[in-house]
Amino acid sequence: MEESQELALTQLRKSVEKLSSSTEFVSFGRFMSFTVNVSLENEKKICHLIFMSYTKISSMVFFFVVVSSEKGYEKPTLMRFLVARSMDPDKAAKMFVDWQKWRASMIPPTGFIPESEVKDELEFRKVCLQGPTKSGHPLVLVITSKHFASKDPANFKKFVVYVLDKTIASGNNGKEIGGEKLVAVIDLANITYKNLDARGLITGFQFLQSYYPERLAKCYILHMPGFFVTVWKFVCRFLEKATQEKIVIVTDGEELKKFEEEIGAEALPEEYGGRAKLTAIQDVLLPQSAPVTLTNNNSQTFSISRLQNLSISHFFFLTTATMATFTHQTPQTHFLSRLPLRATPRHFSARVKMSLQESAPSLAVVGVTGAVGQEFLSVLSDRDFPYSSVKMLASKRSAGKRVAFDGREYTVEELTAESFDGVDIALFSAGGSISKEFGPLAAEKGTIVVDNSSAFRMVDGVPLVIPEVNPEAMKGIKVGMGKGALIANPNCSTIICLMAVTPLHRHAKVKRMVVSTYQAASGAGAAAMEELVQQTREVLEGKPPTCNIFGQQYAFNLFSHNAPILDNGYNEEEMKLVKETRKIWVSGLLKVLLCVHFTLIFCSKFWFYACSCRECESSNTAREILKKAPGVYIIDDRASNTFPTPLDVSNKDDVAVGRIRRDVSQDGDFGLDIFVCGDQIRKGAALNAVQIAEMLL
Ligand SMILES: NC(=O)C1=CN([C@@H]2O[C@H](COP(=O)(O)OP(=O)(O)OC[C@H]3O[C@@H](n4cnc5c(N)ncnc54)[C@H](OP(=O)(O)O)[C@@H]3O)[C@@H](O)[C@H]2O)C=CC1
């Protein structure tokens, strides 16, 4: 046995060496924003709202060389990968290399996720770390009644990693040997629908399965209420057999007794019948052990502690990556890659995805080569959207092009009537005429279409949905219901405006909105952004700018939106927000006044709103309401003049709100103004559509 283990280890090491050099392409980020003015009514008081938002788009390209190595890892670590892959050295090597890449993309160079990065999650004191169980494993206890689904899935993932790393490190007094396991207890006592977070649970288990192989010794689930059974069945679809076998749902007295015995009174908190003090994970201090010195592939030396050694591959990765960034002469370029704009590098392909599953829905992305289409891929990937297959569709012009998604390459296919055969969910972003032609056709074939264009927004019977605002509008539409459907994504201005104004509207009914949006070039698609880069360069070089998209200069300029002007003098873009808001709020009475402009930034809008109560009361009330609003966060520091900017929201899921103040243009206490920024292509388009798709599962 020992001999066959050694053989498997040797083969694993060889396979890791073989897999160890690979090239990775990593790309881009972007932002946007806008402005609005609203009037509210609250218990006969007329409230007035004016509000502004602003956004923009940028992009960067990074070229990485990822170097993997099994050096620095001892037998217990490698054995875990072998066991998790049934002692198959090649599969274990692949898992090991994927794990290294994942850690490199996830963990900062310090080797651990600092508490400062997960303080929002820690604040609820929902995870406790207890002393060793009878079997000698650390015990991590999750009190789900203190948990609420995170607004920021990326941050939640960090929290999961923080918890798992710290729990494992605690098993051996801060030193990681490699073979440590943990025992988990998930307590579902007193949960309500507000605490339900199937995605969070799936993330936790998927991380354990993919990145912490053979770390879970056992998982006990306590106090499962009846209404959770359906959620649990759904979660189980994501669990491997080996994981499921380690989970015990404690349902009766006998199982409870066994649970208490297995954990032992020394580890079990008093609240659970033991003698231990319940200790929040952040209150557990771990000793740092003596540093070890390691040399990377570039002969550079690092001193790190054993705890940091948990992510030693990250040191190799970062150093090599930095050098590659400087030395690579002809990186692949995105159209905005040369802009000196701040952006968050994304490590798309350096992650191992768990979203590709046989039992998941089949997807199609229509308009995949466009600005929104590319963002669809990014959002699907970021949110680990489950899928069994994905078709990349665009026009004939793009057929045969290659696009990367989830670490794989796909060939773009021409969109045809046959494209939707066997497709469960299609995300459309190829313009209204394409949606009108292919949307109903796809729905007839049983596909649920989430459409980003304006084609069906005002069609009776087609739900127009912002998941945080009116999820009920798509009630009953689910994958597997046996027929297709059309669901419309609102205009990007409508989405970002209503994300901030709806919570206020629920508090004090909005009677009138005055909206000014300053929209960005990205609203006109990828080609417009590219031309803006070109115009900017040309203007700075004193040359006449190329004006193919709008027929006029928009670099260093501002002009009224190019949408057609209607008989009432408003343009179509303005009227979209008016009509769509009425449909979403189911409010025929709302008056909206709009002024929409294109501005020189890549993607931008401003909003401004005012409401009725007395100044401090109204602005403080609005601030409190907005603080709690899903998908919204506040940047509003008058003392330092700090308010939302496009850069703040670039690549972010949430909408930022600031400049919360009374509207002095109103007689009496009738107004409150706000300023809002959001990422137009993300929440204003792709993210909203993917959130809708998530509700179909
Ligand atoms: N940009 C934004 O902020 C927002 C856009 N939207 C909506 O999303 C849609 C796309 O916008 P955006 O991504 O910005 O536009 P882009 O111009 O960047 O992309 C257009 C996409 O549509 C595809 N396409 C064009 N013609 C056809 C065709 N005949 N058959 C199949 N595919 C075709 C293009 O493919 P190819 O590369 O082959 O030409 C490309 O993938 C629009 O309907 C827009 O209203 C919605 C909200 C916000």
Ligand SMILES: N[C@@H](CC(=O)OP(=O)(O)O)C(=O)O
């Ligand atoms: N609102 C985008 C244009 C757009 O895509 O609108 P719609 O999704 O309603 O077609 C802009 O900034 O110009």
